[in-house]
Amino acid sequence: MRALSRAGPAVLSAALILIGFTAVTVQIVLMRELMVVFYGNELTVGLMLASWLLWTAAGSGLVGKLKVWPSRPERLLAVLQASVAAAFPLSLLAARAGRQLFHPVPGEVLAPGQMLLITNGVLAPFCVLSGWLFAAGSKAQAHAARTPTGWATGQVYVLEAIGWGAGGLAAGLVLIRALTSFQIAWIVSGLNLLAAAWLALFGWPRRAAIAVLALLLWPAFDAAGQLDRLSRGWLWRGFQLLEVRNSVYGNLAVVQTEGSRTLYESGVAVGTAPDPAAAEEAVHYALLQHPCPQRLLLIGGGWNGSLREALRHPTLRQVDYVELDPTILALAARWFAEQWRAASSDARVQVHAIDGRLYLKKAPGPFDVIIVNLPQPETALLNRFYTLEFFREAARKLSSNGIIALRLPAAENYLSPELAQLLCSVYSTLKQVFAGVAVLPGDTVHFFAAKDPESLVRDSPALAARLEQRGVQTLYVRDYYFRFRLMPARLQALESRLNAEQARLNSDFSPASYYYGLTRWGAQFNLRYRDLLERAAGTGFAYAAAMIFAVSAALGWLAWRRGAAAVAGVATGAMGLTLMAVQVMLLVGFQVLYGYVYHQLSLVIAAFMAGMALGSRYALGRTESSDPQRLAVLQIAALVAALLIYGCFQALKGVSGSASLWAVSYLVFPGLAFGAGWMGGSQFPVASRLYFARHRMGGPGAIYAFDLAGACVGALVTSAYLLPVFGFFKTACLLALLNLPPALAALRLAVRR
Structure with a gap:
């Protein structure tokens, strides 16, 4: 603990906040890049989010169990932050080069299988490291603060949520407008290298390392811009690339070929000129x-x-x-x-x-x-x-x-x-x-x-x-x-x-x-993809409801039989899925009722992250003896959350007038997002304490892995299946059915305690 004792808890807290800041910034940048590669829609976004969450869960739950430097967790944290610093620009290069593996004709849309292969290849290295960072951060926090693993994991969750909120606002509103992707990578990787040096070293080696890093990183900023222009050309082979700009709505590129110019938005051609036939029609x-x-x-x-x-x-x-x-x-x-x-x-x-x-x-x-x-x-x-x-x-x-x-x-x-x-x-x-x-x-x-x-x-x-x-x-x-x-x-x-x-x-x-x-x-790719979507839609609401309830009931019953740790794990997975679905419903509902206004959507997301951070901090301050009752209450809240949000949507459908629209966009939707975030944030420390009170085999990232695994399923099915096939109300009913067995298991646990 020599490094941490000299650095102090403030340095460790800053490093943990940086983990969340880095994760959300990398997610925004890489998903925007992959959208250009794939010419994507919500289905491709769902695949990317699911891949992100799945590999992060693997890093937290599986890799996080490895006993590397168990007596010096801050050293592992420093090494992982340095590894993340290297992984970000390499993943960015892989995203731009990946399309060339299949030698597509310019403008050709890749098949879903090819998209999945590129997505996993690009995201897996960074996400595994990111998930491992959460587990390593929990070990370092427990070691430094001398607290039980369950408490330390909850504290890290709070700090990471703060980083996610700050990073989402910084990347979404400032960085992507002003800088290229590689310049953003330069900033984020530089911060992680500095954090790694601060954690791993002390005294004059720390000062020397930071000085050398500062000297090397400054001239690299211009090189990052040149690398961005070079790698951008890989995406537009066969075209003359005239200009590329990032806007908050997507990546815009103007290309020229054979006497005409075409504007692409996130890889999709949105218009060509001259094209008098299309303009007249x-x-x-x-x-x-x-x-x-x-x-x-x-x-x-x-x-x-x-x-x-x-x-x-x-x-x-x-x-x-x-x-x-x-x-x-x-x-x-x-x-x-x-x-x-x-x-x-x-x-x-x-x-x-x-x-x-x-x-x-x-x-x-x-x-x-x-x-x-x-x-x-x-x-x-x-x-x-x-x-x-x-x-x-x-x-x-x-x-x-x-x-x-x-x-x-x-x-x-x-x-x-x-x-x-x-x-x-x-x-x-x-x-x-x-x-x-x-x-x-x-x-x-x-x-x-x-x-x-x-x-x-x-x-x-x-x-x-x-x-x-x-x-x-x-x-x-x-x-x-x-x-x-x-x-x-x-x-x-x-x-x-x-x-x-x-x-x-x-x-x-x-x-x-x-x-x-x-x-x-x-x-357009293969009739099997169409048939898969049609079969999924053809199952019918009753069949889908029965299947979801049966699976959830089986998991809830098994969890109740195995005790508090299992109930906490199942409840956390259900909450992760519900929160992801609720986020999608809020963002789509906002666009439906108000319109696509980027800074106000960012406000909704920021309110969600603020609710998550404050809810987690509130739960950490409560007594451990009341955790079973609190878990039951929060799981019941998850059961009704989506239905309440749908009810709010219906109540707001007739809203008109400038003052009312202002209230909807700046008060109602951020308030709903804050409440959903508070619900999820409050549950995680409670579930973490219950899980680690008697369960010692999963590693400190295990409960986080449950959360991410549930969110992975939610990302994959909500926007690409549940909402387009069943609509908002039936999706809310399915989410309620999903949460009913975990809520009953949590209630039984509370009564038994």
Whole structure:
């Protein structure tokens, strides 16, 4: 204990906080990098989170049992922090190089199996070390403070939660905006090396080591920027990479090839210019549906020519263009000047860098035409623009003969079953809100909806006459194209298929179209992936509920038979799964009810981590004798938590007005997140003390491994299976069933004590 006695408990506490800070920063950076590699959606995010949590659990629960330097735990802590410092930049290099193992064509999406292989290869080394750090930190804390393992583990949990909260805010709001990924790695690795030197050395060797590190790390900052540019080129072989920027919403890259430029967001192409055919299709069909459009709302995709095309209609008096990410607009001004500058400076145009649903909620109507110019609903974020609630909000903001238009990718002559279900889900949802719905067949299917069915134009001569009357000069949207796409046989075939198909309505809290988008995404790799998703969805709610309850009941009964340690382990796993699911519900629910506003989402996450840290600290101050009763109370809280949150969502659905929206975003959601974090944070020290009171075989990271294993399952199934298949309410019911047996086991334990 020579080093710790000279360094003092403050140094050890700072090192333990740094563990949490490092873990969350590395997670944010590596997952953003892998999203670029995979062109990902929620399913790929779930795979990445599950892999992260699984390997961290392995490091904490299995590797953490190793007896390395048992009498000098601070030395092991120092070595592991130095190892983490090396693992971060190496994992970053592996993330960017991993895609090349499969020699994909630029723009080709990797199959789920390939994604899983790269994800585990990139994340496993760092995560095992990170989990081992928790176990080593618990040993060092117990050794330094001379406290039992159960208490020390709870104290480390508090300090790590503080680091997670601080790191999440620093990385999410500051670092990724201002620095490249390798520069962030330079800072984080440098801090860990300094911490390792401080823990392992003392006296003049410590001062010398820190001085040498400072001298070496300073010039390496510029080298980190160069390494970032070099490795970034590996992802874009075959393209000329013009610029890369990080925004809070994703990684943006502008590339050039064969005379055109394309903007990619997190690896997905969001627009190309020049592309006059796509720009004309995006707006002209919709504007020609209205006899005299004067006010237009264009949501997304106007920077690469669509906005310029819309302004060709002389009747327009005002165009409101909404783009979520202001960094996209900055890149458009630099690299897509021909398509963007003149259009954006037109006196009729008002540009709003804001979430589209949030703007629609706040904007004064009415609009004559609303165009949703966004990709298909393959993610929960995009699904919000194809739901019953969004269409109702749009209907309230449309004029009496107003039109809403949207489009989805399709095929000229054949609709696969999963594509037909996606189209039918959106089509059926539109018909629930609007009296008239028309479709335009083609390789992109356009939907037009109006409150008055007579407002819709379904014959090509009328559309051609309006185009000629307005004097709009086009290359592709022409009279002959109208005749081809509006052939009666084609219209009848598509409408018959859509009316015959069975598909669920799409709503905010039962996102059916998001599920159909996932099945279509799976089918592009292999029909087995699609079949796997469909079989999972086809089990039905009753079967899923019975299976979840049976497994949980069996584990709860076995735990009760084996005693307090087993009950604590099962309860911690159930709490870990529940907290992960509740976090997903809160974040998706916030976007549904309020909109995607990054700094406010960060506030929700920060409130959750604050609740976890303060709840853990509160539980550490309670007497050990009341732990069985407290575990029972907290497990009952986990049983009802998701149902209470869903009830709050339903109560908040009708909220409108600036003051109410402010209260929802800054008070209600952070408050819910804080309460959920407090619940989970309060349980961990209680479960830790119960687990280690009589159980000595698992190592100090064992109870943390239970927590992470449960969170791993929650990350994998919540956003990719439970929410899109069953919706929010049934997911909350399944979580309640999951927590019932552990709650009963904890109650029996409390009564027996």
